[in-house]
Amino acid sequence: MNGEKIIRIVAAVIRDVQGRVLMVRKRGAEVWQQPGGKRDADDRNDLHTLARELHEELGCTMHEEGARWIGRFSAPAANEPGHVVEAEVYEVKADGPFVAQAEIEGVCWVDPAALGDMPIARLSRESILPAVAATHVATHPQD
Numbered sequence: 637m638n639g640e641k642i643i644r645i646v647a648a649v650i651r652d653v654q655g656r657v658l659m660v661r662k663r664g665a666e667v668w669q670q671p672g673g674k675r676d677a678d679d680r681n682d683l684h685t686l687a688r689e690l691h692e693e694l695g696c697t698m699h700e701e702g703a704r705w706i707g708r709f710s711a712p713a714a715n716e717p718g719h720v721v722e723a724e725v726y727e728v729k730a731d732g733p734f735v736a737q738a739e740i741e742g743v744c745w746v747d748p749a750a751l752g753d754m755p756i757a758r759l760s761r762e763s764i765l766p767a768v769a770a771t772h773v774a775t776h777p778q779d
């Protein structure tokens with residue numbers, strides 16, 4: 637082992653009808669990343685963590701039904717040098733509006749297949765968004 641500390645989080649992929657993915661930027665951070673965060677001792681499971689974090693960060697209501705586990709990914713942590721982030725990632729549906737609050741300063745939607753040179757955390761740029769870009773987008777709005 638190389639002595640790096642692991643930060644375990646649960647992260648969300650929320651897509652709009654065009655397949656764009658919601659990203660957030662924390663106060664003081666330069667890069668965009670997925671909404672989500674660390675588990676609390678009181679959380680029942682990953683989806684409970686995610687629903688709590690999404691409500692805190694964006695004021696939205698997540699639906700546990702229909703959540704789809706995308707995978708477990710890791711990368712150097714965006715905001716904590718010397719740490720590795722390990723994320724359980726779920727695609728979920730949530731009712732907006734999505735409004736930046738708490739420690740979140742910005743919200744945007746990105747096309748996972750056309751990121752350009754936007755500053756995006758490595759976990760998202762190298763793992764999560766490529767995995768999402770490879771998946772089919774639902775064509776029925778109510779899917």
Ligand SMILES: Nc1nc2c([nH]c(=O)n2[C@H]2C[C@H](O)[C@@H](COP(=O)(O)OP(=O)(O)OP(=O)(O)O)O2)c(=O)[nH]1
Pocket residue numbers: 643645647669670671672673674675712713714715716721739757758759760
């Ligand atoms: N939430 C989230 N964190 C990420 C992503 N990519 C990435 O490198 N990280 C890093 C940023 C932080 O260094 C760490 C997660 O900490 P966090 O600050 O989001 O978690 P949290 O809200 O529960 O933390 P805290 O404020 O209670 O300390 O993982 C990502 O896509 N989503």
